[in-house]
Amino acid sequence: MMNCKKAITESNGDFDKAMESLRKKGLADAAKKSARTTREGIVAAHITPDGKKGAILELLCETDFVAKTPDFQNLAKGLAQRAAEGKLASSEAAAADVQPVVGKLGENMSCRRFERFELSGPGLLAHYVHPVGHKKGAFLELNCASDDVAKSDATLELAKELGLQIVACSPRWVTKAEVPAAEIEKEKEIFAVQLKNEGKPEASIPKIVEGKVNKLFFQQFCLLEMMNVRDNKTPIANMVKDAAAKAGGAIEIVRFARYQLGE
Numbered sequence: 025m026m027n028c029k030k031a032i033t034e035s036n037g038d039f040d041k042a043m044e045s046l047r048k049k050g051l052a053d054a055a056k057k058s059a060r061t062t063r064e065g066i067v068a069a070h071i072t073p074d075g076k077k078g079a080i081l082e083l084l085c086e087t088d089f090v091a092k093t094p095d096f097q098n099l100a101k102g103l104a105q106r107a108a109e110g111k112l113a114s115s116e117a118a119a120a121d122v123q124p125v126v127g128k129l130g131e132n133m134s135c136r137r138f139e140r141f142e143l144s145g146p147g148l149l150a151h152y153v154h155p156v157g158h159k160k161g162a163f164l165e166l167n168c169a170s171d172d173v174a175k176s177d178a179t180l181e182l183a184k185e186l187g188l189q190i191v192a193c194s195p196r197w198v199t200k201a202e203v204p205a206a207e208i209e210k211e212k213e214i215f216a217v218q219l220k221n222e223g224k225p226e227a228s229i230p231k232i233v234e235g236k237v238n239k240l241f242f243q244q245f246c247l248l249e250m251m252n253v254r255d256n257k258t259p260i261a262n263m264v265k266d267a268a269a270k271a272g273g274a275i276e277i278v279r280f281a282r283y284q285l286g287e
Contacts, residue, residue: 027046028042028046031043031045031046044210044214048221063084063086063285063286064085064086064087064088064090064091064285065082065083065084065085065091065100065136065285066083066096066100066158066159067080067082067153067159067160067161067283067284068080068081068083068097068101068103068104068153068158068161069081069104069151069153069161069163070104070105070107071108071149075149076142076143077110077142077149078108078140078141078142078163079107079108079140079141079163080104080138080139080162080163080281080283081100081103081104081135081137081139081283082135082136082137082138082283082285083096083099083103083122083134083135083136084133084135084136085129085131085132085133086131086132086133090129090131090133091157091158093129095125095128095129096125096129097158099121099122099125100158102121103122103135103138104138106118106121107138110140110142115134115135115136115137115138116135119135122134137283139163139281141163141165141279143165146168146169146173146174147165147167147168147174147278148165148166148168148179148183149163149164149165149166150163150164150166150183150184150186150187152184152187154191159284159285160283160284160285161191161282162191162281162282163281163283164183164190164277164278164279164280165279165280166179166182166183166277167275167276167277167278168271168273168275169268169272169273169275170273172272173268173271173273173274176272178266178267178268178270179267179271181267182263182264182267185252185263186247186260186277188253189247189252189253189260190247190280190282191282192253193244194245194282195246195250195280196246197247198246198277198279199247199248200242200246200248200249202246203245208237208241211236211241212233212237215232215233215236215237215240216229216233247260247277247280248260248261248264248277264277
């Protein structure tokens with residue numbers, strides 16, 4: 025805690041700079057723990073019957089006891105359905121639905137955020153919400169070569185595995201190409217400082233840094249660069265290729281959203 029406080033002070037209150045400082049000193053885990061929230065609630069998701077529209081949503085309350093009640097969970101499911109159908113303009117617009125349940129259960133509640141998906145062509149929408157507590161979930165969109173490919177068992181199984189992967193491993197991007205150049209340069213700088221502190225020869229640092237960026241950054245935060253969480257050896261990119269071969273047409277991960285309560 026004192027290290028976190030010192031980093032914040034030294035960075036003049038800039039949280040991102042403080043986190044960089046902590047990472048360079050190997051103290052990032054302490055920073056993550058100090059930033060945990062205590063808010064309660066659940067994550068809910070919905071896909072319309074035609075499979076073309078969907079949404080993921082986070083609904084907050086004061087206690088875990090209320091989060092587990094049927095009234096609260098039905099509220100979350102109903103709001104997710106409205107969001108998927110395009111009938112929820114904003115998080116604030118959910119207040120009309122929330123207030124009656126607030127009056128009934130006696131706790132303050134709010135729709136913190138939601139994200140809506142809609143297919144523009146052949147593809148598949150899928151979601152996975154962790155069954156224990158419904159505290160985290162994922163929603164993803166796949167582009168497919170045809171409707172038949174989208175409906176195939178191989179594509180459905182792939183979508184299920186990708187949802188589990190996203191919830192378990194917290195990727196930030198689908199591909200390396202999506203990572204902003206500034207993020208990559210920041211990681212290189214952090215790794216370079218770490219290596220200097222370890223006494224590595226100056227001439228060898230650039231090559232080691234490139235290796236660390238590929239293995240410790242891209243493989244950690246880019247979905248297609250990750251290894252399957254089930255066996256830690258099968259590349260996600262290979263899983264997509266294999267599923268496409270079985271389904272009889274191309275499959276592309278277009279985008280995803282990962283929600284975790286309080287993040």
